[in-house]
Amino acid sequence: MNTITCPIPVQEREHIQLAHGGGGKLTQELIETIFYPAFKNDILEQEHDSAQIAMPGGRIAFTTDSFVVDPVFFPGGDIGELAVNGTVNDLLCSGAVPQYISVGFIIEEGFAINDLKKIVQSIADAARKANVKIVTGDTKVIERIHGNQIYINTSGIGSIPESVALSPKNVKHGDSVIVTGRIGEHGICVLSTRNSLGFETDIKSDTRSLNEIVRNLLKDIPQTRVLRDPTRGGLSSTLNEIAHTAGAGIEINEEALPISKGVESACELLGLDPLYIANEGILLVFVPGEYEKQALEIIRNSEHGADAMPIGKVIPDPAHRVYLQSAFGGKRVVEVLSGEQLPRIC
């Protein structure tokens, strides 16, 4: 039997080994010394294979997202925080109250254990901020490539209040389109940290969970049509999806788009369109036109909503397209992203 217990040299204890994913002693050590202390909660402490959760009857939202962002640390956040916020925001977009999150790690052999600890702490902090519990998890280890990669899957559950009925199918002509914050921050931030790209900015990722905006909005405006987080593919993809499902056109005004000087300059420099850049901490909100003013006030008075802007409206259009009214008076069709503007953005 080949399970000889060797003393592990010091340098080996500082990096992930294949055996950390083997289901034996080292896996248990990771769980007991790193994961449990950071994620501590009553459900996790049951130590079952599955989390056992008491739920009231009714609708729940269930979502999953894997994160492969490169680099794993970037200005304004890291892959751990991103993984929690992304799944929390997906639940929020269903109108659910985010409650329980699972975390699945796939870690490259040779990954620094100190980096893992930082990421785990970010996950714990982001979960606390978003008021969700990490209740179940899994760890696998793959052979070394560069020794600096970790992939994280988060799945999440939340209960949907009975009054909520969000759907792109509800969207109607005359609806107002609001974006809750400045666009393009996450995408340009990750782009600027890729060594080979040779430009630097002080732009930070906008990764954050948007619980307060959604809670306040749905409380006061139950007529809200749909909420979406325009992540990969940027505003253009999300707007096109909604137009397609709603069977309507959407017209947005270039001048109304909230965009920082930094993102604007970076886009000009690189020949990129901010409508195609990924976001992590903003939402697109569709409300009936008559609620625009009230919605805007609610969002601007909520955490992370100060830069909210009404950016356009839903129009009749048999082609179900998205149009951009440019600052110079022209109008063009905003197509769905057809290539990959920047891989491994989230």
Added chain:
Amino acid sequence: MNTITCPIPVQEREHIQLAHGGGGKLTQELIETIFYPAFKNDILEQEHDSAQIAMPGGRIAFTTDSFVVDPVFFPGGDIGELAVNGTVNDLLCSGAVPQYISVGFIIEEGFAINDLKKIVQSIADAARKANVKIVTGDTKVIERIHGNQIYINTSGIGSIPESVALSPKNVKHGDSVIVTGRIGEHGICVLSTRNSLGFETDIKSDTRSLNEIVRNLLKDIPQTRVLRDPTRGGLSSTLNEIAHTAGAGIEINEEALPISKGVESACELLGLDPLYIANEGILLVFVPGEYEKQALEIIRNSEHGADAMPIGKVIPDPAHRVYLQSAFGGKRVVEVLSGEQLPRIC
């Protein structure tokens, strides 16, 4: 703006490109032409960011597992089937009725789309067999390494009937330990398909979901203490975990272990202990001693339970250890796996 629509050369259409994970047109194409047709169900067709599911009140089980098995195709199954069955069996071990599964793909650039289709079909088939719905998913693409890797995360939800109270904490002296099928099949199968290992067998993976065994057992013997699937780390790790949590010893009899000639020979040839080899399609079942005979009959009459064997019992032991009574009369301690016997087994 850099989203020029180029005609894609034929060979490019046969392999995964980075843009398939970009959230734009190619991502949508994967979803519409490969995922939706295979996974088709009423919840998936809502096309929300999150699945919206009506649940009765009460306890639910929530679990997650990532699969990184190498190679992704092996005798008896593939990574897709494994990913569904693994998560279904985890839910079953909580006493839950498995219901809803999420699928998160991380695919290497260059992965053959035909292979992806095969894997997706396996997922759909395994879900149908296990009576679960694939209700939400996600796809990310990472840069090419060897062009043959895919990682799959499945998370799952199931409702736990009120009568069920499975826990390793329930385990008591005198309990009987039953294994529902032959051990070591999955581990030896994957090992034998790794090119470098230079031996061949006709052993197939035992990947399968065990709904019927669990349903029949919990219906007739609600006194069942605990169920566990001894995957990574094999029987030794699972038995040690249960002994530790129960605060008791476990004694198993080598002669009683159900093991095929093929696995036995492979273990002898490679100097491996079958107690440390991964399984995918068997359960460890703990029942009060007086229910052993009845439990065995129920399991043997259920699908995938024909080879079930009572392999040992729970004993008082202040050290909370697992002991093996050997065929030759000796007795030794069965330690937890301390290294990595075989990486990327699941």
